Amino acid sequence: ELRAPPDKIAIIGAGIGGTSAAYYLRQKFGKDVKIDLFERGEVGGRLATMTVRGQEYEAGGSVIHPLNLHMKRFVKDLGLSTVQGFGGLMGIYNGETLVFEESSWFIVNMIKLIWHYGFQSLRMHMWVEDILDKFMRIYRYQSHDYAFSSVEKLLHSLGGDEFLGMLNRTLLETLQKAGFSEKFLNEIVAPVMRVNYGQSMTINGFVGAVSMAGADSGLWAVEGGNKLVCSGLLQSSKSNLITGSVIYIEEKTRTKRTGNPTKMYEVIYQIGSETRSDFYDIVLVATPLNRKMSNITFLNFDPPIEEFHQYYQHIVTTFIKGQLNSTLFSSRALDKFDLSTILTTDNSDLFINSIGIVSSVTENNPQPSTERGHVWKIFSQEILTKEQILKLFLSYDYAVKQPWLAYPHYKPPEKCPSIILHDRLYYLNGIECAASAMEMSAIAAHNAALLAYHRWNGNTDMIDQEGLYEKLKTEL
Numbered sequence: 001e002l003r004a005p006p007d008k009i010a011i012i013g014a015g016i017g018g019t020s021a022a023y024y025l026r027q028k029f030g031k032d033v034k035i036d037l038f039e040r041g042e043v044g045g046r047l048a049t050m051t052v053r054g055q056e057y058e059a060g061g062s063v064i065h066p067l068n069l070h071m072k073r074f075v076k077d078l079g080l081s082t083v084q085g086f087g088g089l090m091g092i093y094n095g096e097t098l099v100f101e102e103s104s105w106f107i108v109n110m111i112k113l114i115w116h117y118g119f120q121s122l123r124m125h126m127w128v129e130d131i132l133d134k135f136m137r138i139y140r141y142q143s144h145d146y147a148f149s150s151v152e153k154l155l156h157s158l159g160g161d162e163f164l165g166m167l168n169r170t171l172l173e174t175l176q177k178a179g180f181s182e183k184f185l186n187e188i189v190a191p192v193m194r195v196n197y198g199q200s201m202t203i204n205g206f207v208g209a210v211s212m213a214g215a216d217s218g219l220w221a222v223e224g225g226n227k228l229v230c231s232g233l234l235q236s237s238k239s240n241l242i243t244g245s246v247i248y249i250e251e252k253t254r255t256k257r258t259g260n261p262t263k264m265y266e267v268i269y270q271i272g273s274e275t276r277s278d279f280y281d282i283v284l285v286a287t288p289l290n291r292k293m294s295n296i297t298f299l300n301f302d303p304p305i306e307e308f309h310q311y312y313q314h315i316v317t318t319f320i321k322g323q324l325n326s327t328l329f330s331s332r333a334l335d336k337f338d339l340s341t342i343l344t345t346d347n348s349d350l351f352i353n354s355i356g357i358v359s360s361v362t363e364n365n366p367q368p369s370t371e372r373g374h375v376w377k378i379f380s381q382e383i384l385t386k387e388q389i390l391k392l393f394l395s396y397d398y399a400v401k402q403p404w405l406a407y408p409h410y411k412p413p414e415k416c417p418s419i420i421l422h423d424r425l426y427y428l429n430g431i432e433c434a435a436s437a438m439e440m441s442a443i444a445a446h447n448a449a450l451l452a453y454h455r456w457n458g459n460t461d462m463i464d465q466e467g468l469y470e471k472l473k474t475e476l
């Protein structure tokens, strides 16, 4: 028998995590629950576009994997359209020369890869496939409403000790153990880690696999910008957006309409210079909990809620429209230079992680070359200086930058923060310690919604079930 649903739920953060939590909470708790979604910045969070000269470009989370089923479902349910085509040729620069260059001929490419690295790229493909295969089990568990009380338990359910163990070893250790060559690791794997996570192969093995998946073919994005998923979910979940900054959360006893004293959470927030507060039965925190990123204080909890010190990687996205100085990378002049993406190896002298031609959020493919050049997106650790820009470009029209505290600085062994911070207080972004990606936040959101629902109704048999894979394999 179900308990009456909660009256009010608060979600802090309207990124993809918070808005998908609103969507799944509405599905589970029904139409009568009031859901307030607090956002101090823009709806979308790290899914953000930048408008330059009338064109919008993805400045944060930009690509989605074809097997990211939550994102796929949101796009379908919300009636959004997708754009494909992050094609073009890729090269890898080591600070002196291009150590690898793609060819537009599939067969030539294969021969080049085998010539340089033997069958390592095929083996890498199989390594990632195997991890993705196990990862996909989460969708089956969630479609049967199963929830997990910790990130570790969730990952363990996907592939046992070995799968969870990926959090405790560096990608380098994992791949060396699997027999990959130094040359392949330095020239192919390290550049992919740099473009996707701005870090080296010392990140944990799981996020390393996610990053390699982020170099697969078939990647897509939402036409008009990935952040449209967040505004769409906010609307479809019929949540109430409060544009304010949450500063405190405190547990208090309140007397409800029924006359019963009930433990509730007081959420104290600021709108401009005004401080307001409201009471909630359930609270979901959908933002990284650290001073620099959210600055939320948990007041008077017994036992106290731990301080979070996860360090987030500083990354700068810069958009530059201009004529690339192709001679920096190769002896070929610009009209003979056909690479549209250049990744870099782990070389401390390099001041960029990657540079690539981008299309606007409405284009399916990069615009044909114009006199004044393409729009290039550059990832770097630091803000580019004018001298650095002039080294990269013969001439340029504009350079606009967006700095980010982008994703955790990975340093295995990883100990993920708790999902259950207190009785009815949940934390979604602990999942980023395993890997940060849009789909990971959506998975954490679905899990937290299911967990909140089952704990509210006392359905303990739906939480942390072991042997789920075997159990569900035989179910229709």
Ligand SMILES: Cc1cc2nc3c(=O)[nH]c(=O)nc-3n(C[C@H](O)[C@H](O)[C@H](O)COP(=O)(O)OP(=O)(O)OC[C@H]3O[C@@H](n4cnc5c(N)ncnc54)[C@H](O)[C@@H]3O)c2cc1C
Pocket (backbone or CB within 6 Å): 012, 013, 014, 015, 016, 017, 018, 038, 039, 040, 041, 042, 043, 044, 045, 046, 047, 059, 060, 061, 062, 063, 064, 244, 245, 246, 247, 286, 287, 288, 293, 294, 295, 296, 315, 317, 404, 405, 406, 407, 429, 436, 437, 438, 439, 441
């Ligand atoms: C440059 C970059 C490139 C990326 N590329 C990709 C990619 O290609 N593919 C991919 O899958 N992932 C990518 N990611 C990762 C992906 O964007 C994130 O994992 C995901 O967007 C995180 O979503 P979230 O909702 O969990 O957190 P966020 O998007 O950070 O949302 C948290 C929200 O909470 C709000 N907030 C914080 N504190 C408070 C407060 N006190 N009160 C009220 N509101 C508050 C914030 O303003 C923010 O909007 C990229 C990230 C970056 C930065």
Ligand SMILES: CC(C)=CCC/C(C)=C/CC/C(C)=C/CSC[C@H](N)C(=O)O
Pocket (backbone or CB within 6 Å): 062, 063, 064, 065, 068, 135, 195, 196, 197, 210, 211, 213, 214, 215, 356, 407, 436, 437, 439, 440
């Ligand atoms: C979660 C799973 C199974 C897959 C996600 C794969 C994926 C899309 C990874 C990308 C992660 C990421 C943080 C990319 C950042 S940079 C993206 C892109 N190269 C760009 O140039 O903007």
